[in-house]
Amino acid sequence: xxxxxxxxxxxxxxxxxxxxxxxxxxxxxxxxxxxxxxxxxxxxxxxxxxxxxxxxxxxxxxxxxxxxxxxxxxxxxxxxxxxxxxxxxxxxxxxxxxxxxxxxxxxxxxxxxxx
Amino acid sequence: xxxxxxxxxxxxxxxxxxxxxxxxxxxxxxxxxxxxxxxxxxxxxxxxxxxxxxxxxxxxxxxxxxxxxxxxxxxxxxxxxxxxxxxxxxxxxxxxxxxxxxxxxxxxxxxxxxxxxxxxxxxxxxxxxxxxxxxxxxxxxxxxxxxxxxxxxxxxxxxxxxxxxxxxxxxxxxxxxxxxxxxxxxxxxxxxxxxxxxxxxxxxxxxxxxxxxxxxxxxxxxxxxxxxxxxxxxxxxxxxxxxxxxxxxxxxxxxxxxxxxxxxxxxxxxxxxxxxxxxxxxxxxxxxxxxxxxxxxxxxxxxxxxxxxxxxxxxxxxxxxxxxxxxxxxxxxxxxxxxxxxxxxxxxxxxxxxxxxxxxxxxxxxxxxxxxxxxxxxxxxxxxxxxxxxxxxxxxxxxxxxxxxxxxxxxxxxxxxxxxxxxxxxxxxxxxxxxxxxxxxxxxxxxxxxxxxxxxxxxxxxxxxxxxxxxxxxxxxxxxxxxxxxxxxxxxxxxxxxxxxxxxxxxxxxxxxxxxxxxxxxxxxxxxxxxxxxxxxxxxxxxxxxxxxxxxxxxxxxxxxxxxxxxxxxxxxxxxxxxxxxxxxxxxxxxxxxxxxxxxxxxxxxxxxxxxxxxxxxxxxxxxxxxxxxxxxxxxxxxxxxxxxxxxxxxxxxxxxxxxxxxxxxxxxxxxxxxxxxxxxxxxxxxxxxxxxxxxxxxxxxxxxxxxxxxxxxxxxxxxxxxxxxxxxxxxxxxxxxxxxxxxxxxxxxxxxxxxxxxxxxxxxxxxxxxx
Numbered sequence: 001x002x003x004x005x006x007x008x009x010x011x012x013x014x015x016x017x018x019x020x021x022x023x024x025x026x027x028x029x030x031x032x033x034x035x036x037x038x039x040x041x042x043x044x045x046x047x048x049x050x051x052x053x054x055x056x057x058x059x060x061x062x063x064x065x066x067x068x069x070x071x072x073x074x075x076x077x078x079x080x081x082x083x084x085x086x087x088x089x090x091x092x093x094x095x096x097x098x099x100x101x102x103x104x105x106x107x108x109x110x111x112x113x114x115x
Numbered sequence: 116x117x118x119x120x121x122x123x124x125x126x127x128x129x130x131x132x133x134x135x136x137x138x139x140x141x142x143x144x145x146x147x148x149x150x151x152x153x154x155x156x157x158x159x160x161x162x163x164x165x166x167x168x169x170x171x172x173x174x175x176x177x178x179x180x181x182x183x184x185x186x187x188x189x190x191x192x193x194x195x196x197x198x199x200x201x202x203x204x205x206x207x208x209x210x211x212x213x214x215x216x217x218x219x220x221x222x223x224x225x226x227x228x229x230x231x232x233x234x235x236x237x238x239x240x241x242x243x244x245x246x247x248x249x250x251x252x253x254x255x256x257x258x259x260x261x262x263x264x265x266x267x268x269x270x271x272x273x274x275x276x277x278x279x280x281x282x283x284x285x286x287x288x289x290x291x292x293x294x295x296x297x298x299x300x301x302x303x304x305x306x307x308x309x310x311x312x313x314x315x316x317x318x319x320x321x322x323x324x325x326x327x328x329x330x331x332x333x334x335x336x337x338x339x340x341x342x343x344x345x346x347x348x349x350x351x352x353x354x355x356x357x358x359x360x361x362x363x364x365x366x367x368x369x370x371x372x373x374x375x376x377x378x379x380x381x382x383x384x385x386x387x388x389x390x391x392x393x394x395x396x397x398x399x400x401x402x403x404x405x406x407x408x409x410x411x412x413x414x415x416x417x418x419x420x421x422x423x424x425x426x427x428x429x430x431x432x433x434x435x436x437x438x439x440x441x442x443x444x445x446x447x448x449x450x451x452x453x454x455x456x457x458x459x460x461x462x463x464x465x466x467x468x469x470x471x472x473x474x475x476x477x478x479x480x481x482x483x484x485x486x487x488x489x490x491x492x493x494x495x496x497x498x499x500x501x502x503x504x505x506x507x508x509x510x511x512x513x514x515x516x517x518x519x520x521x522x523x524x525x526x527x528x529x530x531x532x533x534x535x536x537x538x539x540x541x542x543x544x545x546x547x548x549x550x551x552x553x554x555x556x557x558x559x560x561x562x563x564x565x566x567x568x569x570x571x572x573x574x575x576x577x578x579x580x581x582x583x584x585x586x587x588x589x590x591x592x593x594x595x596x597x598x599x600x601x602x603x604x605x606x607x608x609x610x611x612x613x614x615x616x617x618x619x620x621x622x623x624x625x626x627x628x629x630x631x632x633x634x635x636x637x638x639x640x641x642x643x644x645x646x647x648x649x650x651x652x653x654x655x656x657x658x659x660x661x662x663x664x665x666x667x668x669x670x671x672x673x674x675x676x677x678x679x680x681x682x683x684x685x686x687x688x689x690x691x692x693x694x695x696x697x698x699x700x701x702x703x704x705x706x707x708x709x710x711x712x713x714x715x716x717x718x719x720x721x722x723x724x725x726x727x728x729x730x731x732x733x734x735x736x737x738x739x740x741x742x743x744x745x746x747x748x749x750x751x752x753x754x755x756x757x758x759x760x761x762x763x764x765x766x767x768x769x770x771x772x773x774x775x776x777x778x779x780x781x782x783x784x785x786x787x788x789x790x791x792x793x794x795x796x797x798x799x800x801x802x803x804x805x806x807x808x809x810x811x812x813x814x815x816x817x818x819x820x821x822x823x824x825x826x827x828x829x830x831x832x833x834x835x836x837x838x839x840x841x842x843x844x845x846x847x848x849x850x851x852x853x854x855x856x857x858x859x860x861x862x863x864x865x866x867x868x869x870x871x872x873x874x875x876x877x878x879x880x881x882x883x884x885x886x887x
Contacts, residue, residue: 036791040792043791047787051780097864104826107833
């Protein structure tokens with residue numbers, strides 16, 4: 001059974017990988033960006049775990065900026081994805097403009113809270 | 116007018132009074148201005164009561180004059196009055212000893228200096244003719260006329276006023292008054308013109324002020340140039356028309372159509388009537404004149420009184436801003452009455468007490484001080500000075516002055532002053548001195564009492580003086596003040612015998628320590644006692660004539676080191692003064708405070724010349740311990756400013772700062788943060804990103820570039836915001852940048868959208884791949 005599980009996992013992994021290869025490049029860029037933001041957040045959490053949460057507002061703002069921008073990027077990906085029927089009529093440039101705007105607002109707030 | 120200057124020269128001694136002294140002492144009223152040393156010598160050497168007298172005392176009285184408060188000198192008319200047999204000239208001799216009431220002061224340097232201060236000409240002249248006249252007259256009377264030299268600046272205006280045809284009556288009147296003093300050079304025609312104008316005014320006048328000014332002007336012209344034709348044609352008619360304005364209570368109305376009557380107007384009316392009489396070519400009927408005399412008497416019925424005996428006139432109806440005050444009104448009345456009495460034949464009987472009271476009123480005002488006060492003069496017949504200073508008569512040394520002030524122009528009628536009675540204030544028994552006449556010393560013109568009888572001991576006395584005129588004829592001319600009572604202290608040295616202080620044992624009364632004190636010199640005894648013993652202080656007091664003396668104060672005070680004080684009165688029986696402090700009973704009173712106490716003795720009285728307040732020494736008291744419930748000694752007063760001194764220092768405890776991580780760790784993680792970013796870039800490259808979709812044509816390219824620059828600028832703004840800007844500036848900048856960015860972004864993105872739409876529509880089958 002273990003062997004089957006491992007083989008199933010490997011097979012699953014391979015199939016995911018091959019399926020992923022066919023996604024358009026712009027979506028891959030967005031995925032990469034999301035991974036980057038999440039990793040940054042994780043590093044900040046690890047830092048806080050080591051040195052303590054003083055000053056807490058700085059920690060929060062740092063983590064939330066990463067998470068926020070990741071969330072916005074996910075929204076962008078949903079809207080730009082052509083296979084998504086829901087946003088068929090939304091031009092991708094418009095979605096990108098929203099992404100930029102929301103990011104700017106988020107970062108203004110983050111900068112204010114950073115202290 | 117020639118008479119006036121002669122009398123001015125007569126003014127001599129104005130005696131100024133010294134302030135009252137606090138301790139009984141010698142004569143304190145050295146009053147001579149000219150020869151102070153002479154008087155002082157008298158007082159120190161001669162063992163007699165020395166009485167000072169005034170000659171030629173001038174009074175400046177306050178006089179309201181057309182809204183100015185002025186001082187009026189009194190003596191000028193005196194001589195005139197005396198010559199004209201004015202019956203109510205009041206010469207009042209007053210004895211100026213009185214002790215407490217230092218209200219009435221004679222004319223002094225202070226009046227003159229006040230006059231100089233208040234009448235200061237601006238640029239050499241005064242603001243109006245009225246003020247000029249007031250200043251001139253005041254200085255003339257006070258004897259400092261030479262200090263005011265404004266004829267050069269004022270004469271031209273006076274001449275101009277007199278010459279012009281448009282001046283009204285009041286201005287003419289004042290110009291003539293100024294002219295009288297300044298004696299400016301005037302042409303004959305001007306005076307003639309003025310007199311004819313005034314005569315016309317008299318005939319046509321109907322209101323009292325018009326009568327007053329025109330008649331007054333004519334009288335002044337008559338005085339200056341006796342040959343001028345100023346006599347009134349219809350004097351009797353004018354007299355009657357003025358009289359018609361009078362009221363039944365003695366007051367006058369200002370005009371026939373003005374129903375209000377005023378006392379001030381009465382004064383004006385009297386003066387105007389006097390002018391009419393003097394200007395009449397023939398005698399006016401006596402009956403008419405007599406009615407006016409009745410008016411005067413009636414007016415004097417309305418005289419009002421202050422508590423200190425001064426009398427004054429005031430308006431019954433106070434008319435707002437027109438009301439000038441009792442000084443104004445009283446002086447107007449007196450001026451009028453005096454003028455009238457001067458010209459009216461026959462006598463005008465007025466009570467001498469009224470005169471005295473009015474004089475007291477004027478003197479009581481003192482030195483006028485406010486800026487509107489101006490001095491002026493009027494014509495007054497009242498002089499009196501009850502003056503003041505506390506006389507303390509030392510029975511051994513020559514006594515103080517009782518000053519008899521007689522006020523008069525220059526002729527002092529012969530008179531005698533008698534000490535009617537001198538009785539002790541404390542005992543209502545028979546008087547000590549009776550009916551002793553005081554000798555008049557011609558050299559110093561004092562009334563002098565030869566030695567006090569030996570039986571007079573120290574103490575407080577009441578001396579009664581009476582002034583009697585030698586010549587009974589003078590009784591009609593002068594009024595004396597009757598009997599005057601003056602309180603007098605006779606002081607002396609009180610003998611203090613056998614003062615001693617002792618500590619006694621309580622039960623047996625035997626003396627443990629006894630020390631003699633020297634109350635004339637310094638003492639410093641040191642005693643010690645415990646609570647079972649007593650302290651005894653004793654001494655004897657006797658007057659110079661050997662009698663027992665009870666001082667006003669005989670006090671012993673014990674003061675602890677901590678400033679807690681205890682005061683005890685020393686009782687007496689006859690001459691012997693003794694106090695015994697029994698510490699057993701006083702333990703609670705002393706709050707059980709043991710330790711050193713300072714002893715202080717006070718013996719004092721007003722008639723005792725050697726009153727003493729002496730520190731006697733020190734006593735160590737040994738008192739038992741205070742029980743639980745004993746009263747605490749009262750808190751001594753602390754220095755009230757001590758609470759403004761520095762307070763105790765507060766040491767702040769600051770919050771300990773948080774522990775920060777070591778620098779290297781933070782820097783390590785900073786580097787670590789950058790790793791994902793680098794990973795992102797590497798991944799991008801792996802994916803093969805390109806910039807193919809970057810528009811190649813110029814305009815969109817610019818917009819694309821601007822778009823990216825705009826985003827970069829916003830991010831830079833955020834960095835600046837974190838570093839040094841505040842939110843408001845950031846938002847302002849962000850607003851501007853945002854507008855720019857929106858505009859640019861909209862352009863480029865719509866361009867891109869249209870481009871891709873074209874592509875899409877052009878190539879439906881191929882995948883849209885903007886990145887590649």
